[in-house]
Amino acid sequence: MSVTAWIALVALAFTGTQAWIALRKLRLDLFEKRFQAYEAINTAINDRRAEMGQRDSTRPLEPDIEVLRRIWVLQRQMRVLFPVDVSDCLTRIDAALIACDVAHMEWRSIARVAAYSDPKETGAKHTASMKADQDLRAAQDELARLTHRYIRQYGWVELAGVHARRWTESRMAQFVRWYNRVRR
Structure with a gap:
């Protein structure tokens, strides 16, 4: 082989290596963004559920727009x-959040x-509220399964x-x- 062929071969190998490294970096960045987005929305939904449970029953419902906006x-x-399919699941989570808010309210x-002296109606409303919360948890579990499938497709290098x-x-x-602390 001539010298120019060797130079071309080395340049091709170098270019291939750089392309492989760039692809791995892009995949790592996409994995990290997907992982962070899932963690953030899961935390926001859990915060919303905790907020619904902490509301004072003696006062009327005041919606917290900031949590919903997030x-x-x-x-x-x-x-x-x-x-x-993840977008469809997010639509179901939205509907479950609304149903949970209404039932809780x-x-x-x-x-x-x-x-108020009708324990049957109070019990029925409480049962409906618990069912709505259970539906929200089921939709949230489905979101975890669906997103895990797309996060899991990356290799051990990205995960590590x-x-x-x-x-x-x-x-x-x-x-x-x-x-x-030591410097103070």
């Missing part, structure tokens, strides 16, 4: 990052009236890279906190 923004992000409005980066960042944050 869920809607995260749903848009999830619809961009994941395929259509109906139950709390009956429980708010202290002199994300966890190694998170571990490194947490250790650096711990070191900075320790250093600031």
